[in-house]
Structures are given as structure tokens and as C-alpha cells.
Amino acid sequence: MSTEHRSGGRERGRAEERNTRFVRFAMSVAEAERLDEVYRKYMVYLAAGGALDGAVHRTIAQAISVDLARHAPKLARQLARARAGEIDASYITGLPTDPEIARGVLLVITYAIGYAFNFSTQNGGKLVMELRPDPNSSQANTNTTTDEFRAHTDDAAIAGSCRVGWILLYGIVNPPETVTGYAPIAPVIKRLSHRTKQVLFEKRFTVRVPVSFKLGDDIWTDPVAILSLSDTGATEIAWPSYATKPVDERDQEALDALAELEALVDQTMVHVPVDPGCMLAFSNVRGVHMRSKIGEGDRLILRTYARDSLADLREVTQDDGPIFDTQAVIAARLR
Ligand SMILES: [Fe+2]
Numbered sequence: 001m002s003t004e005h006r007s008g009g010r011e012r013g014r015a016e017e018r019n020t021r022f023v024r025f026a027m028s029v030a031e032a033e034r035l036d037e038v039y040r041k042y043m044v045y046l047a048a049g050g051a052l053d054g055a056v057h058r059t060i061a062q063a064i065s066v067d068l069a070r071h072a073p074k075l076a077r078q079l080a081r082a083r084a085g086e087i088d089a090s091y092i093t094g095l096p097t098d099p100e101i102a103r104g105v106l107l108v109i110t111y112a113i114g115y116a117f118n119f120s121t122q123n124g125g126k127l128v129m130e131l132r133p134d135p136n137s138s139q140a141n142t143n144t145t146t147d148e149f150r151a152h153t154d155d156a157a158i159a160g161s162c163r164v165g166w167i168l169l170y171g172i173v174n175p176p177e178t179v180t181g182y183a184p185i186a187p188v189i190k191r192l193s194h195r196t197k198q199v200l201f202e203k204r205f206t207v208r209v210p211v212s213f214k215l216g217d218d219i220w221t222d223p224v225a226i227l228s229l230s231d232t233g234a235t236e237i238a239w240p241s242y243a244t245k246p247v248d249e250r251d252q253e254a255l256d257a258l259a260e261l262e263a264l265v266d267q268t269m270v271h272v273p274v275d276p277g278c279m280l281a282f283s284n285v286r287g288v289h290m291r292s293k294i295g296e297g298d299r300l301i302l303r304t305y306a307r308d309s310l311a312d313l314r315e316v317t318q319d320d321g322p323i324f325d326t327q328a329v330i331a332a333r334l335r
Contacts, residue, residue: 020087021087021088021089021184021186021187021286021287022087022088022089022091022182022184022270023078023081023087023089023090023091024090024091024093024272025074025075025078025090025091025092025093026092026093026094027072027074027075027092027093027094027095028074028094029094031071031072031073031074031075032094032095032096034071034072035068035071035072035075035095035096035105035108036096036101036105037071038064038067038068038071038072038108039101039104039105039107039108040104041067042060042063042064042104042107042108043104045060046060046103046104046107046108047104055320057111057115057116057321057322058115060111061111061112061114061115061116064108064111064112065111065112068108068109068112075092075109076112078090078092079109079112079113079281082113082166082281082283083113083114083308085232085234085283085286088182088184088185088186088282088283088286088287089182089184089270089280089281089282089283089287090279090280090281090282091272091278091279091280092109092278092279092280092281093277093278094277095170095277095278095279096277097172097276097277099172099300102170102172102277102302103128103302105170106128106168106170106279106302106304107127107128107304109168109279109281110166110168110304110306111306113166113168113281113306114165114166114306114307114308115306115307115308115309115310115322116304116305116306116322117305117306117307117310117313117321117322117323117324118304118305118322118323118324119155119213119323119324119325119326119329120323120324120325120326121212121213121214121326121327122212122326123303125323127304127322127323128302128303128304129302129303129304129305130300130301130302130303131143131169131299131300131301131302131303132144132298132299132300133145133146133294133299134146139211140242141240141242141243142210142211142212146293146294147293147294148290148291148292148293149290149291150241150242150290151181151183151239151241151262151265151266151269151288151289151290152239152240152241152242152243152288152289152290153237153238153239153240153284153285153287153288153289154167154284154305155210155284156207156224156238156239156240156243156244157207157208157209157210157213157221157330158329158330159312159316159329159332160228160236160238160285161312162312162313162316162324162329162332163238163284163285164284164305164306164307165283165284165285165306165307165308166281166282166283166284166305166306166307167281167282167284167289167303167304167305167306168279168280168281168303168304168305168306169274169279169280169281169301169302169303170274170278170279170301170302170303171273171274171275171276171277171278171279171301172276172300172301172302173276173297173298173299173300174273174274174275174276174278174299174301175294175295175296175297175298175299176295176296176297177292177295178273178291178292178293178294178295178299179271179272179273179291179292180271180272180273180274180280180289180290180291180292181269181270181271181272181289181290181291181292182269182270182272182280182282182287182288182289183265183266183268183269183270183287183288183289184268184286184287185227185235185236185237185286185287185288186234186235186286187268188261188264188265188268189227189235191264192260192261192264193260195253195257196256196257196260196261197227199253199254199257200225200226200227200257200261201225201226201227201228202225203223203224203225203247204223204225204246204247204248204251204254205223205224205225205226205244205245205246205247205254205258206220206221206222206223206224206244206245206246206247207220207221207224207238207239207240207243207244208220208221208240208243208244209221209330210243213326213327213330214326214327215327215330220245223247224238226238226239226244226257226258226261230285234286235286236285236286237285237286237287237288238285239261239288241258241262241265241288244258246258265288269288269290271292274301310322310324313329316328316329316332317329
């Protein structure tokens with residue numbers, strides 16, 4: 001077999017591995033309709049959103065999981081696989097397109113993955129965040145810019161036990177040629193050189209605290225590692241590509257490691273349009289995401305944040321949630 005053929009096989013292998021961690025799922029019409037029913041049953045609670053206390057949210061999450069398994073079993077199985085760490089991202093199509101129903105369905109699916117929460121200063125501290133570009137925004141790499149929003153994980157400046165675990169994006173309006181990208185980190189790790197991997201596991205980096213946290217526009221964390229291992233042995237990543245630098249800016253080995261990571265992430269990225277009735281639900285710790293430049297016209301994406309547990313957020317903020325004080329969370333990291 002020629003070298004060309006062998007490398008073709010390798011490429012296919014990589015694509016397959018990427019695809020097993022990034023799964024596409026089309027809802028059947030029947031399941032999508034029954035999803036509406038689940039939403040309607042809980043709409044009074046869901047409409048109250050962040051105004052309800054944490055205990056009510058935990059009760060709702062459990063009840064919804066049971067109902068979802070009964071009414072939309074294929075979707076429930078898919079979400080259970082995500083929760084168990086078997087897949088890192090799910091692109092779900094065929095969901096309701098009506099904006100009000102979408103809001104409720106998004107929360108139903110969020111609760112099936114984990115506990116919905118938000119930070120107080122982010123998007124008005126709402127449980128369901130509205131992402132709209134601002135044509136006058138000059139802030140690069142934020143949700144308001146219409147330019148490309150480069151590869152990143154959200155909230156890398158926050159301690160891992162408080163960081164968003166799952167991000168769910170639900171399309172309401174999406175201009176043509178506007179895509180969201182996701183790269184599971186597992187296949188990237190396998191292709192990184194041994195030395196680069198070692199360097200990325202070392203606390204040789206610092207990341208900038210997002211401006212939206214309102215602590216200042218040039219605050220950087222204490223030394224952090226880009227890669228870490230979870231309790232279950234999965235490699236996790238915390239990396240805003242545009243706001244990460246070596247602690248020692250002359251650390252060429254660290255700079256080279258970041259460049260190698262960025263190149264491999266770009267090659268691995270899978271792009272999908274988050275169109276009306278489409279959802280992209282992905283792990284914020286086992287992969288990296290980005291958004292292309294936004295095409296002509298309006299855009300509105302609904303977003304939720306979820307975690308398996310809110311215990312650490314509750315502890316550092318001394319609040320039951322589900323909306324947590326941003327400054328208390330970031331202060332716990334910077335302390
Ligand atoms: Fe993001």
C-alpha cells in the first residue's frame with residue numbers, strides 16, 4: 001500500500017473518531033411534538049426561569065428527565081450518552097421553531113443534561129440568554145461582534161469546579177453562511193506531539209478575565225494549565241485562543257505549544273449552522289468552539305449554561321442559585 005493510501009486511511013480514522021464524539025441527531029416529527037407536551041407541563045416553572053430558587057430547579061430537573069425518557073426516548077438516550085461523557089457534542093435538528101416554545105424546549109433539554117445556571121453579569125443574568133450581534137460592537141471575540149469569534153472555551157478564567165460544563169445553543173434566526181464550529185479535544189490530543197502535550201498540562205499560562213465580568217479589561221489569572229485531567233480520566237481544556245499567553249512571554253516552548261494546539265483544533269473543527277429548530281449542545285470542557293463571521297441580516301440564538309453539579313458555585317457565592325454572583329466566583333479563583 002502506498003504512503004498516500006495509508007495516510008488516507010488515517011484521515012478517515014480521524015474523521016470517524018471526530019464524528020463519534022460529535023453526533024448529528026434528527027428529531028422525528030412525533031418526538032418533536034411530544035417534546036412540546038413536556039414543555040407545556042412545566043411551562044409555569046420554566047417561564048419563571050431564574051426567579052425560582054435552586055431547590056425548585058433540582059426538583060424540576062428530575063421530573064423532566066423522567067418525562068423526557070417517556071415521551072422522547074430517542075432524544076433522552078442521546079442526552080444520556082452526552083451526560084455520561086460518551087459524546088462531546090450533539091447537533092439536533094427538527095426541533096420546534098416557534099420562539100416561545102423554543103425557549104421552553106431549550107430549558108427542558110438543558111435540565112435533561114444537567115442543572116441550568118448563569119452568572120449574574122452575563123446577558124442580564126437570565127437563565128435563557130439571548131445572543132444577538134451588535135453591528136456597532138468593537139469588542140473582538142465576544143458574542144456581540146459580527147466578525148469571526150475565534151476558537152475558545154467559555155469562562156476559562158473561572159475555577160474548573162465552577163466553570164460552565166455544557167453550553168446549549170438553539171437557533172431562532174440565523175443568516176445564511178453563519179456557522180458554529182466545535183472540535184472535540186480527544187482526537188486533537190492524540191495528534192499533539194508528546195512534548196507539546198506535556199507543556200500544555202503545566203501551569204505555564206495565564207488567561208484574561210472576560211471584560212463582561214466587569215473586573216477590568218486587562219486582568220489576567222494566576223498561572224494555569226491549558227489541559228487537565230477530570231476525575232474520570234478525560235482530558236479537559238480551558239483555552240480562549242485569543243486571550244491566552246505564557247506567564248513568561250519569552251517562553252518559546254509554551255508559545256510553540258499554543259501554536260500547535262491551534263493548528264490541530266482548526267483542522268478538527270466541525271461546522272454546523274444553528275438554524276431555526278436546530279440545537280448545538282456541547283461540552284465546554286471536552287472541546288473547543290467558535291463562530292464564523294455573521295452573514296447579512298439579523299441573528300438570534302438562545303443559549304443556556306449547565307453543570308452536573310452547582311455545589312461549588314453555591315459554596316463560593318453562599319447562594320442557592322441558579323443565578324450566581326460573577327464577582328464572587330471569579331474572586332474565588334483570583335484569591
Ligand atoms: Fe463561547
